[in-house]
Amino acid sequence: MQPTATPSRRPGWFNGTRGRYDGSLGGDRRLSGITFDLNHPSSQATWSTSRTF
Template sequence: MNVNGKWVFHQGGVDVTFDLVQDQDGGLTGSGSWSGDSGTLETGGGGVFENDIFFTVNWRSGAHGRYQGSRGPDRRLSGVTFDIAHPENQALWFTTQAIPD
């Protein structure tokens, strides 16, 4: 599964845009932003394995958002995100764009 490029994650009424770079081993780097904040993916803190994706974003506000999800049969990504310091604060997310073949 290749997730290189720009993605919009729809979560809790907010659209979060990610620009993801995936290396040959599945590791992820990149950045994210939404109307209230921006941040970068934690180095070594994310990756793609088969149909699963996970990464942590260090937001400028100080929050650390963990994203976990997978590719569904429709080739779209979906999952859950939470604040590492407050894991009870969770939101579901999904993409409307599909993973290219």
């Protein structure tokens, strides 16, 4: 069984908005997750890496 990680980042941008990125390491050794605007949580997108870790 592969260990999993659940990283979370909360960057800020120059225009004052803030976002959150949550992700995990899957069994395929790729990171994937979701990101959203903290001021508008319904504005979200999924993301994934093509690189393995």
